[in-house]
Amino acid sequence: MDARPIDSIMLEQRAASFTRRSIKEAAKRQGLKMALSMVDLTTLEGADSPEKVRAICRKAIRPWDGPMDSPLPSVAAVCVYPNLVPVARDILAGTGVRIASVATGFPSGQYPLEVRLRDAAEAVAAGADEIDMVINRGAFLAGRESEVADEIREVRSAVHPAHLKIILETGELGNYDSIRRASDLAIEAAASVGPIRDGEVFIKTSTGKISPAATMPVVLVMLEAIRDHYFATGVRIGMKPAGGIRRAKAALHHLVMVKETLGDEWLTPSLFRFGASSLTNDLLRQLIRLDRHRYMAAHDFSEA
Amino acid sequence: MAQRIDVAKTWKLFIGGRFVRSESGQSMPVRHRRHGTTVHLCRGSRKDLRDAIEAACGARDGWAAASGYLRGQILYRMAEMLESRRTEMSEALGAAGNATPARRLAEVDAAIDRLVGFAGWSDKIEQILGGQNAVPGPYYNITVPEPTGVVGVLPPDRPALLGVISMLAAPLCAGNTVVVLAPESHPLPTALLAEILATSDVPPGVVNILTCHRADVIWHLADHREVNAISAVNLDEETLAELRRRAAESIKRVHHERLTAPAWAKHDERCSPWCVEPFLEMKTLWHPAAT
Numbered sequence: 360m361d362a363r364p365i366d367s368i369m370l371e372q373r374a375a376s377f378t379r380r381s382i383k384e385a386a387k388r389q390g391l392k393m394a395l396s397m398v399d400l401t402t403l404e405g406a407d408s409p410e411k412v413r414a415i416c417r418k419a420i421r422p423w424d425g426p427m428d429s430p431l432p433s434v435a436a437v438c439v440y441p442n443l444v445p446v447a448r449d450i451l452a453g454t455g456v457r458i459a460s461v462a463t464g465f466p467s468g469q470y471p472l473e474v475r476l477r478d479a480a481e482a483v484a485a486g487a488d489e490i491d492m493v494i495n496r497g498a499f500l501a502g503r504e505s506e507v508a509d510e511i512r513e514v515r516s517a518v519h520p521a522h523l524k525i526i527l528e529t530g531e532l533g534n535y536d537s538i539r540r541a542s543d544l545a546i547e548a549a550a551s552v553g554p555i556r557d558g559e560v561f562i563k564t565s566t567g568k569i570s571p572a573a574t575m576p577v578v579l580v581m582l583e584a585i586r587d588h589y590f591a592t593g594v595r596i597g598m599k600p601a602g603g604i605r606r607a608k609a610a611l612h613h614l615v616m617v618k619e620t621l622g623d624e625w626l627t628p629s630l631f632r633f634g635a636s637s638l639t640n641d642l643l644r645q646l647i648r649l650d651r652h653r654y655m656a657a658h659d660f661s662e663a
Numbered sequence: 664m665a666q667r668i669d670v671a672k673t674w675k676l677f678i679g680g681r682f683v684r685s686e687s688g689q690s691m692p693v694r695h696r697r698h699g700t701t702v703h704l705c706r707g708s709r710k711d712l713r714d715a716i717e718a719a720c721g722a723r724d725g726w727a728a729a730s731g732y733l734r735g736q737i738l739y740r741m742a743e744m745l746e747s748r749r750t751e752m753s754e755a756l757g758a759a760g761n762a763t764p765a766r767r768l769a770e771v772d773a774a775i776d777r778l779v780g781f782a783g784w785s786d787k788i789e790q791i792l793g794g795q796n797a798v799p800g801p802y803y804n805i806t807v808p809e810p811t812g813v814v815g816v817l818p819p820d821r822p823a824l825l826g827v828i829s830m831l832a833a834p835l836c837a838g839n840t841v842v843v844l845a846p847e848s849h850p851l852p853t854a855l856l857a858e859i860l861a862t863s864d865v866p867p868g869v870v871n872i873l874t875c876h877r878a879d880v881i882w883h884l885a886d887h888r889e890v891n892a893i894s895a896v897n898l899d900e901e902t903l904a905e906l907r908r909r910a911a912e913s914i915k916r917v918h919h920e921r922l923t924a925p926a927w928a929k930h931d932e933r934c935s936p937w938c939v940e941p942f943l944e945m946k947t948l949w950h951p952a953a954t
Binding site for chain 1: 716912
């Protein structure tokens, strides 16, 4: 695998340039709806209860109950811990909203490999359509890259045919060069198991438990890794920034970045997701403002 | 020696404890009647209002939870800061009208006294407006006032300082956070008030001040569902009716009074608990009495 050094100054400038587009009215409405349809509505707390998961599942199907001129999409998926997958399954079966489960010893990944593999396989058996795995950052930072790659291969085999999202936890990787290297490593490891259908494998920035999480330069590095892989092989890997995207405006900035880095083909929930919880309410708030010309209050929306 | 060039102040909006330029990039010229010059103030826009309300919401819980004693100290601190800027404020009032220096200073002094008055009320309102109610049965029945939340304040053109101080301090002392739309024709004293607030330990976001054309933002204020009450004076019937109609959508309280300029000087009337009461919600609790 070739090392691809990153010019961090240019990277940050380019990432910042995506925040200076003027997106108004019809384009804004379209962008907000698209962003809503790409949300992985997430709850990953120790305090998660079945009822909380039921609540977010209902919200995932129908994000807003009030009157709207044009209908709102459902979100792409609900993302929960493996234990709560069956609860989500009961509500989401047949709705088109997918079930994602974190696994492989989320969030640290510091468990024996067999435990992590069983974790992932059981989540799939319980009904998860997508598995968000964490890589072994300890091994990666210690330079044992082949170990990290082997583990990714084993997890992909274990969860097949469920889709796989590979969490790099960029906040722990230190610099852009490492993030690029981890992205390439993850993509190549997943691809080495067998052919990848478009959107079957994602790379994902963060667990949401570490700060900083998904910053725009970090996401751009990962998008470039996806782009280079596409140019080399014609295979479309998906991207999921997660953690820290709370505002509708930030979501629009990300969509601009995806469009101008990867192109329109990636502007679909099957290739791009937002891992978020509070983002949904801000998207709704902005959509409703465009529709009804007034700002809603925080208490107008459910928490989940 | 070369002649010195005057350093003119850039007047800004006061949002979330920071002095910011308007998002709109627009300004509004105001004639300074005494200096014969034109002052350019930021012309706050819908989005500035949105940001101000956001800031007020962020500060709401903290300010409501602060003790009345602390809120009183902070209001008193505002009075102290205004006292030390007496002449500057008098100048700002001069921009707004042709009152004599003595009358302008008298208005500043009255405003300082008004702040001290409301500072005194902050830790007494609860006892005066709340209390224990007599009920037939073995229960304690207690009424506790709580702040309404975010209050939009539309002060009068005159008196340009005493009006805004009175209308600001009343909801503030009760624990509400406030968004003030400065009087359109005499905004300078209110704009200067922001600098006093910034040095008075008022937590960021508790008071936000926009200089603006009212027509640009008033309906957005009325429609915004995060605003819980609006305090206004001397609106024309048509505006008032429309304000009430729009406020009703989110069950906002609209407190409106008709007041002549001299009425503001009556300290006992304009600094009474009944000026605070419109910005309080009464919560009543039942509790079994021990036998």
